[in-house]
Amino acid sequence: MSLERQSPVIIITGTPGTGKSTHAQLLANESPIPLQHINISDWVKEKGLYEDYDPEWQTYNVDEDKLLDELEPLTSAGGIILDWHTCEAFPERWADLVVVLRCDHSRLWDRLEQRGYSLKKIEENNEAEIMQVVLDEARSSYAAEIVVELNSENTEDLEANVARIVEWIKAWRRDRGMEAN
Numbered sequence: 001m002s003l004e005r006q007s008p009v010i011i012i013t014g015t016p017g018t019g020k021s022t023h024a025q026l027l028a029n030e031s032p033i034p035l036q037h038i039n040i041s042d043w044v045k046e047k048g049l050y051e052d053y054d055p056e057w058q059t060y061n062v063d064e065d066k067l068l069d070e071l072e073p074l075t076s077a078g079g080i081i082l083d084w085h086t087c088e089a090f091p092e093r094w095a096d097l098v099v100v101l102r103c104d105h106s107r108l109w110d111r112l113e114q115r116g117y118s119l120k121k122i123e124e125n126n127e128a129e130i131m132q133v134v135l136d137e138a139r140s141s142y143a144a145e146i147v148v149e150l151n152s153e154n155t156e157d158l159e160a161n162v163a164r165i166v167e168w169i170k171a172w173r174r175d176r177g178m179e180a181n
């Protein structure tokens with residue numbers, strides 16, 4: 001946690017399809033202070049921050065050094081939401097809050113099917129969600145008190161989660177002697 005940041009760095013992570021981008025977009029709209037939503041997968045493609053493309057898994061192999069170099073100045077300033085399906089690459093000092101989204105695996109299956117993922121990719125992600133891979137990763141990478149596990153099954157969950165994060169942002173600012181809004 002940085003003492004200099006005027007705005008927090010919030011990591012939203014979870015298995016693909018759990019609702020990271022949906023949450024990040026709504027949070028960016030509802031936050032009392034400006035927050036930039038960075039969808040890391042899109043960024044990697046747009047900025048060429050990858051080593052190669054894996055046609056079998058239809059994914060880009062991220063060049064983590066390049067990615068971290070690109071993100072470093074933004075994280076020092078704060079006011080960002082990092083949206084990615086993994087979080088262990090990010091240095092611990094970057095994160096003020098780590099939200100891990102969870103979803104029932106059969107619902108997740110439907111979401112990934114609708115997205116047009118291959119059966120192999122759906123199975124891999126489904127299993128990862130059942131085994132709570134991302135949650136374990138977050139817990140082993142960051143202090144327990146900044147890691148929050150939230151369900152993302154439906155719209156009520158989405159709205160409640162975002163409202164809760166908004167309250168957390170206000171408290172984070174108050175704790176540092178800043179205006180909450």
Ligand SMILES: Nc1ncnc2c1ncn2[C@@H]1O[C@H](COP(=O)(O)OP(=O)(O)O)[C@@H](O)[C@H]1O
Pocket residue numbers: 014015016017018019020021022023111151152153154155156157158
């Ligand atoms: N809490 C939720 N309630 C209803 N639909 C959701 C929820 N979370 C995600 N979805 C839906 O699931 C799909 C995947 O969501 P998305 O935000 O793209 O996931 P991710 O960024 O984690 O891959 C989208 O169609 C989205 O509308």
